[in-house]
Amino acid sequence: MAHITLDYNSGGLALKKDSHSTILHPLWVRERVSGPNVFDPISHQRMYEHADLPQDLRITNILNQTDEALELEFSDGQALQLILAETFQEMKWSENLEAPPKPKSWDASLNTLPEYNWSHLDDTNVMKTALEDYFRYGFCIFQNTPTERDSLKQISRRFGYLRETNFGELFNVETKPNPSDLAYTDVALASHTDNPYRNPIPGIQYLHCLKNEVSGGLSTLVDGMAIAEALREENAQQADILEQINVRFRYEGPSAILEHHGPIIERDHEGFIRHIRLSSRLDYVPALDVDTLTHFYAGRRRLHEMSNSRDFQISFPFRPGTLLMMNNYRLLHGRTAFNGAQGHRHLQGCYIDHDGPASLFRMLAKGRNVTSVIRED
Numbered sequence: 001m002a003h004i005t006l007d008y009n010s011g012g013l014a015l016k017k018d019s020h021s022t023i024l025h026p027l028w029v030r031e032r033v034s035g036p037n038v039f040d041p042i043s044h045q046r047m048y049e050h051a052d053l054p055q056d057l058r059i060t061n062i063l064n065q066t067d068e069a070l071e072l073e074f075s076d077g078q079a080l081q082l083i084l085a086e087t088f089q090e091m092k093w094s095e096n097l098e099a100p101p102k103p104k105s106w107d108a109s110l111n112t113l114p115e116y117n118w119s120h121l122d123d124t125n126v127m128k129t130a131l132e133d134y135f136r137y138g139f140c141i142f143q144n145t146p147t148e149r150d151s152l153k154q155i156s157r158r159f160g161y162l163r164e165t166n167f168g169e170l171f172n173v174e175t176k177p178n179p180s181d182l183a184y185t186d187v188a189l190a191s192h193t194d195n196p197y198r199n200p201i202p203g204i205q206y207l208h209c210l211k212n213e214v215s216g217g218l219s220t221l222v223d224g225m226a227i228a229e230a231l232r233e234e235n236a237q238q239a240d241i242l243e244q245i246n247v248r249f250r251y252e253g254p255s256a257i258l259e260h261h262g263p264i265i266e267r268d269h270e271g272f273i274r275h276i277r278l279s280s281r282l283d284y285v286p287a288l289d290v291d292t293l294t295h296f297y298a299g300r301r302r303l304h305e306m307s308n309s310r311d312f313q314i315s316f317p318f319r320p321g322t323l324l325m326m327n328n329y330r331l332l333h334g335r336t337a338f339n340g341a342q343g344h345r346h347l348q349g350c351y352i353d354h355d356g357p358a359s360l361f362r363m364l365a366k367g368r369n370v371t372s373v374i375r376e377d
């Protein structure tokens, strides 16, 4: 049971629950209370501008208190309700069931891959479990997807909205003459993240196998969070520099010249390593002092070594119908070499934003009966 009183100094609320305690600002509370004409029932947007509220607003009375809610009177005469479960979730004093699982770093010892049969995703429980795996590990593999050319457009739309680039809505990864990217040859590809030169960088990448007649060409994955954590344990100074220096990434091709800046390792608002930019052929660090750059180059090299080492890398084959969904901000991907003369190997790829699967997860967590993202007309 929470202990809640008025805080006469601030005009807000003094909250105590278990080992937690805080003072809530009256405006913070007001922007979360419900009542008539407060939130639009469909869009859940507030029906007022925050500038409409008096800056010196106070909570003047706790009119009623139950385990579930408080009825509060404000200095502008309004009586409104604060739902306590929502408040505690927002304060992180209780579990937020809508929040996807926290990322869990993994290395080459990950022996059970998150793998699902595509046809089973019609079951909302399976879809939710697959999404939990995606958020925990940063990737998910689906088998037995349709293998018609361009079917990836429909497949990826199940999770989000296609991000078109200068490579098209879908890009084809197959050997071809005069390639515009090394991906379109049969050489091995070192672990990398895609397109750090774009603004914004594509969030989620799909790779979908339509045909594979060659041996080799295994898909490789590395958890960027794991190698960044390992670097910090080995050499915190190098890890700091890779988090601090903004690197320029540049792509110049036949149809586009693209540039974007960012650190090699970036954390999110909760301190988790959120984003790795490792694309060893496209990065240009600023001309900083020699000492700083010596640490930068050593750290970048160490990350590159770890991202291509057997300690961190997993690999698996692409069969026709295999679909890989991966977080391009967290995971690095590559492939082993193959002999293009053995036959045809054809993958199609595309990007979607992070929003789609996150929204789908929240909808499922709220018990909505959905197994794909929904379009609003």
Ligand SMILES: [Fe+2]
Binding pocket: 183, 192, 193, 194, 333
């Ligand atoms: Fe790639």
